[in-house]
Amino acid sequence: MLAQESLKQIGLVAKESSVPIKTIRYYEELGLLKASGRTEGGYRLFDSDVFSRLNFIKRAQKLGLSLSEIKEFLEVHDGGHLPCDQVKIKLSEKIAEIEQQIEQLQILKRELQGLLDREDLAQDDEALICPIIEGN
Structure with a gap:
């Protein structure tokens, strides 16, 4: 139960990140975010790393990257590598x-x-x- 105390409910994540709950759910559906579990009431729970992921997603979108491109970068990151080489290629294409x-x-x-x-x-x-x- 102690581990679950560090998890944040989707509503709190939405409030602290200024990203609407509906958008967070959509990102989860696309595989950009992963809920760490659910409360007894069924609310999604997220680790604190959700904030850095949401910041990355928002910044990448402002730079003109699509959600599918962003997902590729996050998958590389989740595999234990920095996606900087892939990011450089995409940014060159955007230019x-x-x-x-x-x-x-x-x-x-x-x-x-x-x-x-x-x-x-x-x-x-x-x-x-x-x-x-x-x-x-």
Whole structure:
């Protein structure tokens, strides 16, 4: 019974981590978290390491990593290794994706600016809703 005293109920974990109970349950369902047991009333119990895992998950999500990617890192960690090599690969891939998105946004920006800069718009064509968008 003494070991169970160090375990925290899901409600307390949610309160202390600012992660909703529903999200904690979802993470457990995905295998990102593991409950250490349940109370007699059926409430999930977690070890104190749940907080570092939740912090890792939240930070990794803010960096644009998916839950499945995060799960891979946690599985490596749970296997007794640091997942830093895998993290470096994923972050490099994210940088490449961001650079591609920036390039696409620059193209879109130039196109939009070109539309705004046009002066030869046919204002009297009643078939058009807005010549800026529809004009050639």
